[in-house]
Structure formats: structure tokens, C-alpha cells
Amino acid sequence: MRLNATSHDTIEAMPLASRRAADMVVAALEARIASGELHDGSFLPAERELMDEFGVSRTVAREAVARLAGRGLVEARPRFRPVVRRPGYDTALSALSGIVGQLMGQTGTVKNLYDTRVFLEAALVRHAALHARKDDIGVLRAALEANEAAIPDSARFYATDMAFHATLYELPRNPVMPAIHRAFTGWLRPHWERMPRAPERNRVNYLSHREIYQSILDRDPDGAERALNGHLAAAWEYVRGTFDPA
Amino acid sequence: MRLNATSHDTIEAMPLASRRAADMVVAALEARIASGELHDGSFLPAERELMDEFGVSRTVAREAVARLAGRGLVEARPRFRPVVRRPGYDTALSALSGIVGQLMGQTGTVKNLYDTRVFLEAALVRHAALHARKDDIGVLRAALEANEAAIPDSARFYATDMAFHATLYELPRNPVMPAIHRAFTGWLRPHWERMPRAPERNRVNYLSHREIYQSILDRDPDGAERALNGHLAAAWEYVRGTFDPA
DNA sequence: AATCGCATTTGGTATGACCAGAATAAAGGA
DNA sequence: TCCTTTATTCTGGTCATACCAAATGCGATT
Numbered sequence: 001m002r003l004n005a006t007s008h009d010t011i012e013a014m015p016l017a018s019r020r021a022a023d024m025v026v027a028a029l030e031a032r033i034a035s036g037e038l039h040d041g042s043f044l045p046a047e048r049e050l051m052d053e054f055g056v057s058r059t060v061a062r063e064a065v066a067r068l069a070g071r072g073l074v075e076a077r078p079r080f081r082p083v084v085r086r087p088g089y090d091t092a093l094s095a096l097s098g099i100v101g102q103l104m105g106q107t108g109t110v111k112n113l114y115d116t117r118v119f120l121e122a123a124l125v126r127h128a129a130l131h132a133r134k135d136d137i138g139v140l141r142a143a144l145e146a147n148e149a150a151i152p153d154s155a156r157f158y159a160t161d162m163a164f165h166a167t168l169y170e171l172p173r174n175p176v177m178p179a180i181h182r183a184f185t186g187w188l189r190p191h192w193e194r195m196p197r198a199p200e201r202n203r204v205n206y207l208s209h210r211e212i213y214q215s216i217l218d219r220d221p222d223g224a225e226r227a228l229n230g231h232l233a234a235a236w237e238y239v240r241g242t243f244d245p246a
Numbered sequence: 247m248r249l250n251a252t253s254h255d256t257i258e259a260m261p262l263a264s265r266r267a268a269d270m271v272v273a274a275l276e277a278r279i280a281s282g283e284l285h286d287g288s289f290l291p292a293e294r295e296l297m298d299e300f301g302v303s304r305t306v307a308r309e310a311v312a313r314l315a316g317r318g319l320v321e322a323r324p325r326f327r328p329v330v331r332r333p334g335y336d337t338a339l340s341a342l343s344g345i346v347g348q349l350m351g352q353t354g355t356v357k358n359l360y361d362t363r364v365f366l367e368a369a370l371v372r373h374a375a376l377h378a379r380k381d382d383i384g385v386l387r388a389a390l391e392a393n394e395a396a397i398p399d400s401a402r403f404y405a406t407d408m409a410f411h412a413t414l415y416e417l418p419r420n421p422v423m424p425a426i427h428r429a430f431t432g433w434l435r436p437h438w439e440r441m442p443r444a445p446e447r448n449r450v451n452y453l454s455h456r457e458i459y460q461s462i463l464d465r466d467p468d469g470a471e472r473a474l475n476g477h478l479a480a481a482w483e484y485v486r487g488t489f490d491p492a
Numbered sequence: 493a494a495t496c497g498c499a500t501t502t503g504g505t506a507t508g509a510c511c512a513g514a515a516t517a518a519a520g521g522a
Numbered sequence: 523t524c525c526t527t528t529a530t531t532c533t534g535g536t537c538a539t540a541c542c543a544a545a546t547g548c549g550a551t552t
Binding site for chain 3: 266327400
């Protein structure tokens with residue numbers, strides 16, 4: 001049941017699937033990045049150096065660099081020396097952005113992604129209500145107050161809104177969570193930015209945030225989950241018309 | 247044919263981003279895939295056709311195809327005509343496999359990913375306990391029975407174990423969830439396969455599954471979550487030694 | 493020391509060629 | 523007629539070379 005037919009992952013013992021010359025170069029550079037020999041921020045060897053060093057043509061050297069860039073291991077802007085980027089959860093998730101953009105064109109994708117986000121975030125508020133520590137509460141409270149202060153300014157409200165939710169993703173202290181949040185918001189942002197904004201709407205959202213916060217403070221996971229679900233369901237109803245004319 | 251002319255006012259908004267010739271070809275092919283003109287399974291035009299059609303060199307045509315392949319929109323095996331693949335959630339997640347493989351080399355990554363899985367799966371069993379329908383229960387029960395029958399055969403037990411958990415991901419009827427499950431299992435499989443297996447261990451796991459199932463049947467979300475957490479925590483303790491000598 | 497200007501470096505693109513595996517058509521045998 | 527074998531064509535993979543334009547580096551100028 002292998003649905004991942006993409007060549008990499010294994011350095012050796014690949015039947016006859018792929019035998020590209022660039023594989024060697026890619027593997028070698030990967031190893032250097034993993035070992036720290038090529039630390040984050042340093043420049044990748046120039047293409048003409050790579051061909052000397054590995055005895056390959058520039059075609060192959062270029063392809064190797066391009067593949068590393070596709071994986072996010074190096075940042076290759078046109079006419080700039082490629083910069084090594086130590087992979088993080090964010091770079092991993094950002095590798096999805098392109099393909100997700102394609103998925104967005106299919107009906108139901110936005111809803112599916114949003115539902116997934118709601119599902120995860122419901123679990124997060126529940127977790128917060130059960131396990132939030134005193135300093136966690138403080139951070140949450142600060143985010144809430146910033147959100148309240150930004151009610152008149154829709155642009156700033158959007159930022160503080162995201163920050164409040166981001167705090168929930170940081171509570172479990174698992175770096176994967178914030179990365180997922182950033183990925184979600186990045187994907188859904190285009191749709192959300194199309195949503196008309198108004199201070200009265202901001203106030204409603206703020207009140208939802210406060211309700212969530214209060215439930216967490218009360219150590220009431222069910223209440224927090226209920227509040228979160230209501231909050232995001234309302235937001236969905238508010239934006240669904242902006243892209244789904246049905 | 248030189249088309250760089252530098253005076254094209256078509257796209258001037260990108261100050262430092264990218265102005266590669268392959269972008270045009272990539273965009274055009276993306277559009278054809280999205281529109282269905284290039285349906286899933288069909289062949290991409292040959293490189294030499296692309297150069298004729300878009301008036302670019304084979305270098306550029308090749309790079310365009312390579313980039314589509316990197317995004318998972320086409321499946322390009324060496325010396326085979328590239329096959330168009332309509333993007334799905336699985337292809338999206340599989341785009342992560344490479345970069346996640348790199349992340350696995352860093353300490354703590356496996357634990358972080360596993361914790362994320364546990365977190366999500368706990369929410370899933372809770373959801374199942376609250377919203378599973380009669381036919382859902384039936385599927386779950388069938389998976390459980392298959393799991394029990396496979397206790398003596400560790401290989402088969404592994405498969406039915408995964409299938410049981412997969413059922414949980416299918417319950418919300420959100421296609422993103424099963425894709426996430428497949429991604430997680432794909433990433434963690436190498437570590438799990440290293441774990442020694444034995445019928446007695448299988449039996450313990452089966453009992454955990456049954457406990458989860460029973461809690462779902464009893465509409466007891468807290469019990470289901472507790473059982474799931476215990477189950478996966480035990481599994482973690484059992485395998486952590488296989489890669490983390492600490 | 494700050495600035496300007498030119499030579500160098502470096503990535504992007506274009507050509508043309510050749511190879512090897514794969515697909516297809518042609519030839520041959522059952 | 524059908525299947526197997528063989529020759530031809532296709533197609534992607536790689537190499538070599540050359541030129542362009544942007545970015546960089548360095549020395550001369552102010």
C-alpha cells in the first residue's frame with residue numbers, strides 16, 4: 001500500500017525506480033546540512049563549484065539545488081546565491097502551500113480544512129482548560145486585552161485575533177502546533193481577508209474570545225470547547241458567502 | 247527566441263521575488279490541470295512539445311516539469327512520460343515526507359510528532375464517543391475483531407492495528423483526517439517497525455483497543471480519551487528505547 | 493572614509509548533441 | 523490470424539558550451 005512513490009527517503013536499495021545523477025549531489029548536500037557543516041544562513045556552493053566537486057554537469061548541479069529548494073532546505077531566489085535553511089516545522093508545512101493552493105480550487109476543500117482547524121482547536125481549548133498553568137493564563141489574558149483594545153481598528157483586530165488563537169496553539173509546548181496554526185492561517189487568509197470587517201463584528205468576536213478565556217479560567221473544558229465551536233461556526237457562516245455562492 | 251525583453255509590464259509587482267521563465271509554463275500547466283483539460287492519469291506534453299508550444303528552451307521546459315513534480319501535480323519517474331496527478335490531500339501530505347525525513351534527524355522531532363498524533367487522536371476518540379453512528383460502531387467493531395484475530399500473527403496485527411486507528415480518523419467524514427493519519431503512520435513507521443513484536447504484546451494492545459471501543463460504545467468520551475492516552479503512552483514507552491538511547 | 497565604476501562572479505536561458513530506457517511499429521514465425 | 527521478436531522512434535537524462543543580466547567584489551576616485 002505505498003502511495004508515496006517519490007524517490008527520496010532511502011539512500012540505497014532502490015530497485016530501479018530512479019537513478020538520477022542529481023541524487024548523489026542532493027544526498028551529499030543534505031548530509032552537510034544535517035551535520036551542520038552547512039549551517040543555517042550560510043551559502044550553498046556555487047553551481048560551478050558543485051560540478052567540479054562532484055564531477056557532474058551544471059545541469060545536474062542545478063537540478064540538485066532546485067530539488068533542495070523544493071524541499072525547503074535552501075532558499076533559492078533568482079540570481080542570488082542559494083541560502084541554506086535548517087529545516088523546521090514551519091518550512092515543512094510551507095512546503096504544502098503550493099499544493100494546498102491547488103486544492104483550494106476544488107469544492108469543499110476550504111470547508112474541510114476549516115473543519116479540521118476547528119476540530120484541532122476545540123481539542124486545544126479543552127487542553128488549555130485542563131492543563132493551562134498560571135503563566136499560560138497570563139499570556140492568554142494579555143492576548144485577550146490586546147484584542148479588546150483593537151476592536152475599533154479592524155486591521156489590528158485581525159492581528160490580535162490571530163495572536164489570541166496562536167496562544168492556544170502554544171500552550172501544549174509542542175512546536176508542531178504553532179507551525180500548524182501558521183499553516184492554517186496562511187492557507188485560509190485569502191478567504192478571510194475578503195470578509196468585510198466592522199467594529200461591531202469585532203466586538204462579537206472579542207466576546208467569544210473572552211468567553212473562551214473565562215471557560216479556561218474556570219477549568220471548564222466542555223464550556224471552552226462549546227464556546228470555541230460556537231465562535232468558529234459563526235465565523236464560518238460569516239465568510240462562507242464570500243467564496244461559495246451556494 | 248529571446249523573450250526577456252525586460253520591458254514587459256505584465257508582472258512588475260514582484261520586486262525581489264522570482265521572474266523565471268519557467269513560471270509561465272508552470273502556471274499554464276497548472277491551469278490545465280485545474281481545469282481538467284489535463285485529467286488525472288493523462289500524460290503531460292513531452293518536453294520537446296512544451297518548448298515548441300511555449301517558445302522556451304528545453305532547459306526551461308524541464309524545470310517547469312520538475313517543479314510540477316516537486317509539488318506533486320505530476321508524477322515524473324525517470325525516463326517515463328510524466329503522469330498528471332490531480333492533487334489530493336494525500337499528495338499534499340506526501341510532499342512533506344522529504345522534509346520531515348530531515349526533521350527526524352533532529353532530537354525531539356519523533357516525540358513531537360508522536361505527541362501531536364496522540365493529541366489529535368484523543369480528540370478523535372472523544373468525537374467518536376459523542377457522535378459515532380450505528381454503522382460507524384459496526385465498522386469499528388469489525389476492525390476490532392480483525393485485530394483480535396490477528397493477535398498470533400504480528401505482521402497482520404500491525405496492519406489491523408493501523409486499520410483500527412484509521413477507522414477513528416474516518417469517523418468525522420473529513421477527508422483531511424485520513425490523509426493526516428496516513429502521513430503520520432508513514433513518518434513514524436520506520437521507528438515502529440524496529441520495535442520488537444510479540445503475541446503477548448499484541449494482546450495488550452488489542453485489549454487497549456477494546457477498551458477504547460467499549461468507551462465509544464458507552465458514549466463515554468472521557469473514558470475513551472483516557473484509554474487512548476494510556477494506550478499510546480504505553481506504546482511510546484515501548485519504542486522510545488529503539489531510537490533514543492537516553 | 494565614503495562613493496563611484498568597472499571587472500568578476502553567479503544564476504538563468506538557449507543550443508545542440510548523445511545516450512539509454514521505454515513505447516511503438518514492423519517483421520517474422522507458429 | 524495471432525503472438526513473439528526485432529528494429530525504429532520517442533522521451534527523458536546528461537553533458538558541453540555560450541551568452542545574458544543581475545549581484546558582488548574590489549580598486550580607483552573624490
